[in-house]
Amino acid sequence: MRSKAATPAAYLAELDPDRAAELRPVYDAIKQALPDGYDERMASGMITWEVPIILSGPTYNGQPLMFAALAAQKRHNALHLMCVYACDERRAQLRQGFADAGKKLDMGKSCIRFKRSGDLALNVIAQMIGSIPPDRYVASVNAAPVR
Secondary structure: OOOOOOOHHHHHHHOOHHHHHHHHHHHHHHHHHOOOOOEEEEEOOEEEEEEOHHHHOOOOOOOOEEEEEEEEOOOOEEEEEHHHOOOHHHHHHHHHHHHHOOOOOOEOOOEEEEOOHHHOOHHHHHHHHHOOOHHHHHHHHHHOOOO
């Protein structure tokens, strides 16, 4: 389900009301926790939070460095946390946080799949997002081994 919405507000407004009701708490938690310096925009049909090129420096594809993204997919909702992709420690913290909250984590390399916002340990996600300012994220990306 790739959207052509121009803004995150338009994206949420075009969704089925039940779907929007599940994405809204996740969106709000990210917005509240997000450190200053990230830009919010629509990219690849998803709501994204990115490091501006002026802060990250040139990227391999000339696009801003994605930090997180949120989208309604055909059969599930998806929260992409790129900050856990190349960091085993953050991935372990996320897994432990979900376990401690009694939540099942359905995750690939960086994508957390969920049906309902209640399936997520939102406080754990918010804490992780809030703990990584753009300069620290850029440094971790630059230090990560190529996978």
